[in-house]
Amino acid sequence: MDNNTTLTSNLPPLPSYTLHPLPPLIPGIPDGYLAPLLLIVAYWAVSGFFHIIDTYDLFPQYRLHTPAEVLKRNHVSRWDVLRDVVLQQVIQTVVGLGLTLIDPEPTYGKEEHDVAVWAQRIRIAQKAIPTILATIGVDAVGLATRLSTSHATLSSAVAGGVYPQLLQPTLHLGQPTLTPTFAPWELQAGHAIYYFLIPALQFVAAICIVDTWQYFLHRTMHLNKYLYNTFHSRHHRLYVPYAYGALYNHPVEGFLLDTLGAGIAYLLTGMTCRQSMWFFTMSTVKTVDDHCGYSFPWDPLQHLTGNNAGYHDVHHQSWGVKTNFSQPFFTFWDRVLGTMWVGGDVSGRIAAQLKVDRETRENGISKVYEQDAATASTAARTAQSIAEPRVPAGGKAAQQALASRQQVLEDCCSGSGGASVIAEETAEEVKTQQRATPRRSLRKRAASSGLTPSGLGLKGFADRVAESMQGKSSGVLGVERGGR
Numbered sequence: 001m002d003n004n005t006t007l008t009s010n011l012p013p014l015p016s017y018t019l020h021p022l023p024p025l026i027p028g029i030p031d032g033y034l035a036p037l038l039l040i041v042a043y044w045a046v047s048g049f050f051h052i053i054d055t056y057d058l059f060p061q062y063r064l065h066t067p068a069e070v071l072k073r074n075h076v077s078r079w080d081v082l083r084d085v086v087l088q089q090v091i092q093t094v095v096g097l098g099l100t101l102i103d104p105e106p107t108y109g110k111e112e113h114d115v116a117v118w119a120q121r122i123r124i125a126q127k128a129i130p131t132i133l134a135t136i137g138v139d140a141v142g143l144a145t146r147l148s149t150s151h152a153t154l155s156s157a158v159a160g161g162v163y164p165q166l167l168q169p170t171l172h173l174g175q176p177t178l179t180p181t182f183a184p185w186e187l188q189a190g191h192a193i194y195y196f197l198i199p200a201l202q203f204v205a206a207i208c209i210v211d212t213w214q215y216f217l218h219r220t221m222h223l224n225k226y227l228y229n230t231f232h233s234r235h236h237r238l239y240v241p242y243a244y245g246a247l248y249n250h251p252v253e254g255f256l257l258d259t260l261g262a263g264i265a266y267l268l269t270g271m272t273c274r275q276s277m278w279f280f281t282m283s284t285v286k287t288v289d290d291h292c293g294y295s296f297p298w299d300p301l302q303h304l305t306g307n308n309a310g311y312h313d314v315h316h317q318s319w320g321v322k323t324n325f326s327q328p329f330f331t332f333w334d335r336v337l338g339t340m341w342v343g344g345d346v347s348g349r350i351a352a353q354l355k356v357d358r359e360t361r362e363n364g365i366s367k368v369y370e371q372d373a374a375t376a377s378t379a380a381r382t383a384q385s386i387a388e389p390r391v392p393a394g395g396k397a398a399q400q401a402l403a404s405r406q407q408v409l410e411d412c413c414s415g416s417g418g419a420s421v422i423a424e425e426t427a428e429e430v431k432t433q434q435r436a437t438p439r440r441s442l443r444k445r446a447a448s449s450g451l452t453p454s455g456l457g458l459k460g461f462a463d464r465v466a467e468s469m470q471g472k473s474s475g476v477l478g479v480e481r482g483g484r
Contacts, residue, residue: 011120012180013170017113022106031273032100035280036093042281043089046288047244053294054242062294064313065240066428070293073424076237081248084234088247088254095259099266106273111194118190119182126161133158153183199275206265206279207329213261215333219325221253225410233411238291239421241316246291287328306331314341318408318422319401322372343397372403380406383422 024031053059057067065073130140140158147155156163167178182190221232231253238245247254262283266276289301290312302308307326314320323341326334334340376384384402409418 010180011123012116012166012182014116014120015113017110019107019109022108025274030100031106031277032097032103035273035277036096038277038281039092039096039284040089042284043085043247043288044244046285047246050243050288050292050294059294059296062296064293064295064310066431069240069428070242073239073421073428074237075239075421076234076248081238081245084249084251085244085247087251088249088258091251091255092259095255095263099263100273103273115187115190115194116182118193119186122186122189123161123182126157128160129158130160153185156183202269202271202275203279206269206271209265209268210261210283211326211329211332213264214257214327215325217257217261218327219339221257222322222325222407228407229411236316236321236411239316239318239425241291241293241313243288243292246288283328290328305329317404318425319343319404321404321407323400323404341397341400342395343400370399372406373399376402376406377409379409379419383409383419386426 022031024034026034029037054067054070133140133143140160144155144159147158152165156165163180163183166181166183168181169176170179171177172179218232221227231250234250235248235253238248247258249257262280266280271279286301289299290307290309292309293313295308295310296302302310307328307330311324311331312327315324320341320343323339324331324334325339326332331340380402383405384398405422408421411418
């Protein structure tokens with residue numbers, strides 16, 4: 001038990017308080033245990049919702065990809081995804097429980113005192129009002145006098161926080177005395193600051209920390225070949241993301257990118273355990289929603305920020321894998337550092353219409369992508385010229401697509417498919433265009449890619465790319481002889 005009584009001269013005294021242990025939200029489950037449990041429940045509840053939609057194909061008009069693509073283009077089984085997600089959640093839970101060991105015991109009973117602290121700070125801040133008014137030529141004393149009859153409270157604030165009428169009888173050193181007391185508006189403002197403004201600022205700060213941490217570490221995972229091939233390429237075996245694959249990562253990457261970043265945000269912002277429940281449950285739901293594979297017009301998370309399922313889906317395609325690094329809340333860093341995909345709107349089923357010219361004029365050429373394009377291999381350039389969706393030559397979108405396809409080809413040794421990934425994506429794109437493009441035009445484009453509508457030959461495409469990789473066979477690129 002802790003007792004405290006404060007009396008500050010010329011200021012209203014702070015009330016005494018007594019601390020008590022805070023009862024858990026759910027009897028029998030300490031809040032420190034409930035916090036990581038909520039993340040698991042939220043993850044599988046939201047993932048289960050989208051999985052039901054997937055299984056029964058309830059909203060096909062809002063899909064970003066067809067069900068066939070999920071089966072054909074992903075290079076990892078659902079069971080492997082499930083295993084790795086559970087492993088990451090075990091790591092998250094262990095870290096979360098570890099944080100409870102360094103957190104102070106949650107208590108209550110000091111709230112009225114803390115509100116009064118803010119009210120006292122407001123009273124002190126009012127002392128600066130006469131000086132501020134004097135700098136713009138206003139006589140604070142005269143103004144306060146004129147306001148005293150009609151607006152007594154405002155008059156006292158203008159006079160520098162002088163409230164002679166606000167006194168209360170108290171005992172000081174055993175003697176009755178009159179001490180200052182707070183104006184009602186000061187306590188109301190202190191209440192708003194303590195209960196609303198401070199938590200809001202903590203949430204905003206945590207969002208900024210998580211977004212910044214994940215952007216730069218995520219981008220580094222793509223720019224460094226060792227980090228990408230060793231760790232991050234595992235997540236990109238899901239070329240067609242689905243909800244419960246959101247946390248499908250290498251355990252090391254999962255710890256560094258998600259768990260450690262969240263822990264740093266929690267510690268730096270000084271959130272309470274219950275605040276962290278709200279924030280990290282919200283973050284978990286947002287991350288699952290970003291990988292759901294749907295663009296729902298009635299999903300609020302798809303519209304609160306530009307960072308949504310359609311935006312992140314670009315990052316999982318072979319032509320956009322080196323763009324759209326921002327996660328999970330806002331796209332600020334992609335915009336500032338020029339890594340946002342500029343090839344047009346891709347929120348539809350598959351991007352077939354790329355508004356490259358307009359976006360290129362508006363955004364210019366990024367030096368990062370210009371350098372990547374300059375060092376791209378012959379195989380990447382061959383894939384760029386024949387793969388779908390076609391990206392017009394020149395402009396930032398072409399640079400982005402070439403750099404992304406180069407990274408996909410370099411990843412062939414990790415088991416994610418190399419040329420076969422691009423071939424499969426091209427095949428699905430041709431199928432999609434088959435329903436919307438005149439047959440003559442479609443046959444011409446399909447023939448140039450080595451993929452005909454009647455028999456989408458992945459081997460033929462992969463062999464064309466393989467020829468430019470110093471005579472390597474398509475088997476090296478991950479496409480078995482005879483096609484798939």
